[in-house]
Amino acid sequence: MDSHTLVSRPRAVRITKVRDENGQAKSLFFRDEFSSKALPGNFVIVWLPGIEEMPMNISRIDSESSVTVWPYSPGTNALCSMKEGDTIWLRGPYGNPYKILGNNSLLIGSGSGLSPLLALAKHIASKKLSATFILHAKTEQGLIFHNELAKTCEVVTATTDGSKGRKGKASYVANGLIANGKFDVVYAGLGEIELRMIFETAEARKMPVQFGLERPMLCGVGLCGSCSIGKYLVCRDGPVLNSEQIRECFAELGVFRRTKSGAIVPVKDY
Amino acid sequence: MDSHTLVSRPRAVRITKVRDENGQAKSLFFRDEFSSKALPGNFVIVWLPGIEEMPMNISRIDSESSVTVWPYSPGTNALCSMKEGDTIWLRGPYGNPYKILGNNSLLIGSGSGLSPLLALAKHIASKKLSATFILHAKTEQGLIFHNELAKTCEVVTATTDGSKGRKGKASYVANGLIANGKFDVVYAGLGEIELRMIFETAEARKMPVQFGLERPMLCGVGLCGSCSIGKYLVCRDGPVLNSEQIRECFAELGVFRRTKSGAIVPVKDY
């Protein structure tokens, strides 16, 4: 056995390319055999020795894969300042990916939740299925992936402040589209409070959902329990949960979560 | 990983059949996936909990494989008294098998050295190559496998006391046949003193040999060194050594060996 076959031992990969997505979020590209075999919704855990370890959704799955990083913490700041040729460390990929249901999908993502949906949109397109993508951000500057998405599906742009496209929170725009009855499944990568609101609409219309969740993760492998939501572990059962699973943990969704030390705290909106 | 994939952890197998080979040696048959994939010359290590652990050549390789046991020690006595339905424990198979060289082989075995040569003779026959087998024992009672061997190759029976077939030690009979120049390789499973004498004849005629050796084994896996002969380990490099290897350890062959505690002692003739 080669130590590199240990999927949960960080392996060094060289950044082959850095793409500035919107003056804030950066996509870091790298060659990694494990990531190139991932499925949309799988995530990796990125380590910067001496700094931090951070779960990251895989935004592009290919011979060169990518993660797209938003600078919200010391570790993500450090990642966003990295250059081609620098080294980052990965373990994973982890988690249960999105599963393709239905023929006409609605995808909704905002900010850092957009990453796995980019990979998913490409995957849906490769199966020649139709999809509409609500590309959301708080303000126009937050919007990313537009051109890439436009090649794969119909893109509906929206911002909370209305600086571009439709105006409103992602859930507001999404619920409007869900209401027109055209779609047979909703895929969403948003904050939990937004997800909660979309779920209520989808349930009323008996429409299946697949939600990509993010909760604090200490281990990523199903050992520590910090990522739990109800009876589920976001790192193992998720990050993508389906309608049945969301129903079971709905009391917690967008309401409270655990810290890495196990304390219960309210979920914040971003 | 299932603990059964640990080739060096003894696994319990049920004896499916016991065959009395000559009133003394018994063949114990069992179903064991690892053994059924062994090659002629490979050996297993048989464990009887609370009694002993013993290396044993595999005499028949098939969906039901067998070892053929001579009652020379407490452990082998216990094995020889076992019945169908009893359990024995195996680890392995181990070692480097016989390699088929040439088109007309001479095989020579006596007593407990006959086991791997039975498997080898069947293997040679399956490749439609010719072979002559010197089936030797000290006395007529010691002869085993005659009928099975006769189906695969020409059998020359011989005994030290002349009670059956040609008269003389195995090396004497073998050297006589080697001298007629008909054979292009010699496979032998005999005591080392006999092997030593055959090797001298074969070398004089530049005839390649493959000798199956037996030396005291504590581990069977190349950890302890007790089975060493010169620079070779009988458990790993052997039990089958070829002419080049025998040449390199010829000073020791049939002269001295090590005990399980590493002391040097002379090799005895049986």
Add this chain to the structure above:
Amino acid sequence: MSQEQISLEVEIAELSLRNPIILASGILGHSAEIFERIYEGGAAAVVGKSISLLPRDAYKPPAVVEVRGGFLNAIGLGNPGAEAFVQELKKLSAKKIPVIASMFGSDPEDFVKMTKILDSAGASAFELNLSCPHVKGVGTEVGQDPDLVTKIVSATRRNTSKPIFAKVSPSSEILLQTVKAAEDAGASGITATNTIRAMALDVESGMPYLSNRYGGLSGEALHPIAVRCVYEIAEHTKNPIIGCGGVVDWESAVEFILAGASAVQVGTVLASKSIGTIEEILNGIKGYMVRKGYRRISDFVGLAHSGK
């Protein structure tokens, strides 16, 4: 022997369990919902994450790294404190799910307070973590000090009538002394073992993988060491032993029982395989018992000592 004639029930120090499989401390935290899932998945009881009197932060990630044969972890005993755990305990005891409350600390007074809080909240038993290998002052350093062990176990004993298990370290020369100190002070049994202090380095950065540098080794690499501990302890005590460390299938669980354990904890395997492994282990044990003609687990507890 048919499956019907077999009972997996065990009685360890007055704790009646429907089978011998228990979730190990710290694995999957202490959420009542997760524990209920583990219980529904087959485990007879769960041990809570080790709790201190006051909340304590976990170490920064990386807190976990895979090595050959297991994982290293240095979670740092992060926990929200005894009062926070009461909420979970109450939910679980309402559902009659047996919870063994794990506690750590270095001040016997803390154990007095925690025991009172958790006993009245419905803990079925207590486990004293005397053996965390990666937190200074409250782990193996406690277990190494027989006097402190005596004080902590006595403090706990005086404040509960429920079973108390002392959890020991596999990496101790004075293992049997710690065991004796704990039992003399009133421990009902021993959990053997915790993880063993270890480290892994990244050759590219030259840095330890874990933010805490040192961590505890769990998983199958630990199993033969933990089995040895259970066997050694069983040679010296008649009290029940709970085996823990590297159980990955029914055979590794049965090894613990043969070595002298009355019950077996599972941890890392839930990550290296899945939660479903609990059921596979139970089915494997049942099949083994049918084959061997054992009616109860106690029929083969400690059997490996008889042939020596």
Add this chain to the structure above:
Amino acid sequence: MSQEQISLEVEIAELSLRNPIILASGILGHSAEIFERIYEGGAAAVVGKSISLLPRDAYKPPAVVEVRGGFLNAIGLGNPGAEAFVQELKKLSAKKIPVIASMFGSDPEDFVKMTKILDSAGASAFELNLSCPHVKGVGTEVGQDPDLVTKIVSATRRNTSKPIFAKVSPSSEILLQTVKAAEDAGASGITATNTIRAMALDVESGMPYLSNRYGGLSGEALHPIAVRCVYEIAEHTKNPIIGCGGVVDWESAVEFILAGASAVQVGTVLASKSIGTIEEILNGIKGYMVRKGYRRISDFVGLAHSGK
């Protein structure tokens, strides 16, 4: 940096070695011919099987069993005694193959006699086995007793001017005390570590696999524990450390060096893989040094301590 600018040579306590890979004690016994093969296969030195003054029988087989992540062995320190080893030593020193003679015992007088015999027969250095986990009275029980360690190391020190390495157990709470006692008494360095006491049971027979019941765990399962020992010892001493335990490839060897080892021993991997692994490890280390721009092994010894 090109391969040519790189030197693998190491100097450990006046012992100059062509590279940092050494055969571990007890692996493949002590035959001069086998040792020569290991040396030709790339190892810079070999440690002999541990020797006692008088011959001693090995335990009955089973003496070895595979577990997940390695092997358990209970060879029982069987050896033909110091005088018998002299023959092998002479052959090896005639060929200029560095041999580190390993000795065990409990009587300092035995060490006096063995040291004299083996020093004059050409041993390049000595390793004191204070840490065999499966033989009563002469292994870990010695290492646990700092006074006895002092006596044994002093006795050896007085009778040779060659380097002396004290080989310690990974399973000790007083590891650093043992190290200090050995160094204060004149040990030139530390070998860390020996195997760890362990056991495996056969579930079908209910019996321990090993005739001695207890054995020592070696192989990759031991590696993170041994790396931790080297790292801990390196925090407390400037003397050279030899890493040992679970090296299976160049990365696991480099981990030891980064943790603070100046050289690395290989054992079980020769069985779990093959003798050829030594060369693979050396090539791997060379490639690593080219990539990292290191010219000598000493450039990265202990580097993992700098970033903490």
